[in-house]
Amino acid sequence: MKDLEEEILEYLKERRWHKIRPSDIAKSISIEAAELLELFQWADFTIAETKKNKGKMELLKKELADVLIYCIQMAVLLGLDTKAIVRQKLAVVREKYPAALMRNMQNRKNPGTERTYLKIKEAYRQGRKKE
Numbered sequence: 001m002k003d004l005e006e007e008i009l010e011y012l013k014e015r016r017w018h019k020i021r022p023s024d025i026a027k028s029i030s031i032e033a034a035e036l037l038e039l040f041q042w043a044d045f046t047i048a049e050t051k052k053n054k055g056k057m058e059l060l061k062k063e064l065a066d067v068l069i070y071c072i073q074m075a076v077l078l079g080l081d082t083k084a085i086v087r088q089k090l091a092v093v094r095e096k097y098p099a100a101l102m103r104n105m106q107n108r109k110n111p112g113t114e115r116t117y118l119k120i121k122e123a124y125r126q127g128r129k130k131e
Contacts, residue, residue, distance in 0.1 A: 001083040008069060009076045018077065025074045032070060036063035096124055 012018040039059055050056060075082045097120060 005072060005076050005082055008072050012073060012077070020073075020077070022074060022078060025070055025077070029067060029070045029074070032063060032066040036060070036067060039063060096120060 009018065012020075039056060045053070045056075050060070072082055074080075075085065097117070101116065
């Protein structure tokens with residue numbers, strides 16, 4: 001990951017973009033994420049269906065790369081260790097959504113809408129509001 005972070009930092013410095021405001025990067029992340037989302041507008045493809053659609057996959061790779069690059073740019077410019085912050089977040093999410101509990105959810109048609117999942121999410125949000 002460090003080599004990718006260094007490459008992105010060099011890319012930014014070459015263009016004198018290494019002093020860009022974090023708010024501008026955040027806006028760019030959001031814009032690129034919206035472009036990624038637009039690829040699925042009016043469609044509800046499964047993973048298998050998405051993988052089979054070569055044209056969609058090419059567009060998806062480009063938009064996903066844009067999102068990832070901007071995210072890494074922000075981390076690098078703010079002096080964050082990308083690998084460490086991802087691992088820290090994964091640890092929180094693992095605790096918040098225990099694998100055994102999530103695997104045993106009954107409603108598989110719309111993952112993420114199960115009552116237990118929603119209760120966990122709401123309790124988490126309530127806890128964050130108190131901080």
